[in-house]
Amino acid sequence: MTAATLFQSALASLPEIVVITGACILLILGQFVRKGQEHILVWASIAIVLIAALATVMLANEVRPAYAGMFIADRFAVFFKFVFYLATVLTFLLSRKYADIEGIGTSEYYVLLLLALSGTMIMASATDLLSIYVGLELMVICTYVLTGFLRRERRSNEAALKYVILGAVSTGIFLYGVSLVYGLTGTTQLDGMAAAVTADPLDPGLLLAVVFIVAGLVFKVGAVPFHMWLPDVYEGAPTTITAFMSVGPKAAGFAVILRVFLNPLVAASDVWIIVAAIAVVTMALGSFVALVQDNFKRLLAYSSIAHAGFAIFGVAAGGADGIASVMLYLLIYAFMNLGIFGAVIMMRNGDFSGEVIEDYAGFAKAHPGLALLMLLYLFSLAGIPPTAGFFAKFYVLVALVEHGFVMLAIIAVLLSAIAAYFYIRIVMVIYMREPQRAFTPALTPLVGATLAVTAAGTIGIGLFPSWFLKLAQDSVLGG
């Protein structure tokens, strides 16, 4: 590798380098931050992400393959990186007060989040099964640790342990798929795989390999049948981490799935049937089990499973529209889901956990403005216009019908009618029940800013979806 290509490669991965270097510096400097000065950590972390975002924008105009075909900086990756930045910055904003209350506001917390972010970024840009693996592990190991960050709570420890064990199994499955691919084709590059396949008749072993790889990835997005870890981990993890996990790593998982599915190898086979089945079962399970949850975080975990199912419908639809629909869905989901998590995190104050749905009884009476925001996020999650959530679903349905999957579209809407029930049940508790006890939400300016940003996204994309739709469509074609 000459100096010039090395420079080109380094340039293409500049955002990742910024984040990782920033995280390392923060790790060292964090030791010198005195108690009561933790806000410096928040602002430094946000600054790192913003610099990375700036670097990403500067690189956005060109497609830059790097590191001998292991990595690529294209618009597809840029789109996803912005979803990750959004999720991370909002998580930082939400973390400040919450971390104080829980006593987890050490520098490691921020450093690990930054490293997890860099993992997701590598996943979005990876074009080789091994670089996908590196990104995946970087991200997932950081989230293992973050899940167990509430050291004094058994729930948190248990969640982390469960996550590590199941995560390791899924990684094993993924690696097995990778080794099969390497053994059969002699390459781990996604393009190379495609070339190997078009040369020969389709090898059933390769198909098996793809199934293993997909199974590993499906675990990360929490789709059936690899969803079992998700409710427990979501419930046990610190709520800010849950918020992050439900958006960032999930989107990263989808980024990789889409990259693999852009691949002719998959397009040529009938894998979409498996994908469609996964979508239906995932959405059905998420929707039905969410109906009976009393814990808000568990409910959101099942809601997140259901939403993953809906996004997978977009993958099953396939084609440029299908991919764009998934991307748009994830962007919109980032706004509305971080919004509702912001509201839940805000409820954590003093000895009040705000995790039980009943805690929200009569919330509208005491805090009409905040209740209205929650109403907005919940209706958006349910997919009612004019919120962004509706447009997200609409575009997935358009992609499905366009490719002739009308039955799948009908199943998707019927399941989302069921899913709507548990969202409006929360609205009902907030608006139509008498308050049980008085409480003050921890509405710091930072949390307020998060809620404002997410609300603006939720309503703004709903009313003016055009620009965001074009962005998603362009990002597909630019790849």
Add this chain to the structure above:
Amino acid sequence: MGFPLLSLIIFTPVAGAAVLMFLRGEDAARWTALSFTVLDLALCIAMLVGFDTTTHAMQFTETRPWVPALGINYALGIDGISALFVFLTALLGSICVLASWVAIDRKVKEFMISLLSMQALMLGVFCALDLFLFYVFWEAMLIPMYLIIGVWGGEGRVYAAIKFFLYTLAGSLLFLIGVIVLYFYGGRTFDILALTEQDLPFRIQSWLFFAFLIAFAVKVPMVPVHTWLPDAHVQAPTAGSIILAGVLLKMGAYGFLRFSLPMLPEASIYYSTLMLALSGLAIVYGGLLALAQDDLKKLVAYSSISHMGFVTLGIFALNLRGLEGGILQMFNHGVTTGALFLFVGVIYERTHTRSIADYGGLMKVAPVYTTFLALFTLSSMALPGTNSFVGELLVLSGGFAANLVAGSAAVLGALLGAAYLLGMYGKVALGPASAGARLKIRDVNAREMTAILPLAVFVLWVGLYPKPFLDIIDASVKHLLTHVHSRGNGP
């Protein structure tokens, strides 16, 4: 593009809601809501004055690109059919504010905001000329209506609100799939007028017809998907019931007129017998259920099912008299049933009971109330001289021409109507005055009169001189009919 009158009509209530957000005080909220709804009504009257009744073309049109990538526009426009309902919506809007003046005594501001947003969305539905835009308005109505029933309703409000929400949502989502399928088969456009010019294969038309039917039948509501309606009506506050009966139920029928008939003419003709049968069933079944009710509000609610049966009967008779009668009946039902719910609300505020058995002899203590109640009861029965007579006569004559059995069912329904309405009026107003407490009932006050009078005027106006109303819809209905028959029967 001329003056954006329709946008102004739609966004005046939105502006009112925005102003309300920054206001404090209950009376301020009431007066602000009233001013904005009255202003909106004035705009609608201006629209009617400027309306050209000689053409079926869309008027006051506005088009702006919204999501160009999918061919979605912000497109508004009205023809004779929409014009009537835009006006009805605005009229009932102000009346709803008056009806909630004292009935709503908590979270007044929030209630008025919900009411105003509801009005804006309903107006949007009637003005939309883009399917996507239409769907957004149509579906977004669920939010304020859910809150109106669920927050300000009666004892069983939560159950009723959720039932209303889920029924309507499930129906609408299938409609959404239909819309998307239509988009792909209709040349990738959401433009309603362009879609009516498409000739779809019959197989596709059939599928779409049933997808649409499910959505519209839930809204109308037609038997057997009507069960959300009595619950919603009984639990909703008076204003909510007026909106439900007056406008929301019309949207299903409007959907048939705007989408099913013109876009799926072959299927509409092919399945018209089925629709006539369902309408006849709704008329008789709704009437029988109404006959069995003791709760005033339930009685009016079930009578709505019966009356809306007349509307769908008229529409699917697919002849001029039937269609004109059906549309006029939609307007009449909005006026008359809106008024009846208002009357139930008035007496409920005073006595806190809706059981017919608790009343009796109201004539003596509240003569004005009972006089006007008589007028609206007679109108609901379709007595000559009242509005419903004109509409029902047209529907019956169109209905008999189309299908003898359905026409006979409608006559039976009309008889049942006379039975339960006269029975109700007799028990409530006539006879000896009942228990002492009831005697303290005050007669209607000035505010209530203000709400009732305009409705009474329309009962008599349409009843005695329906021509101006028929003129508004005439050109559009004739065009719709020619369109359906010329395309539906094929070459």
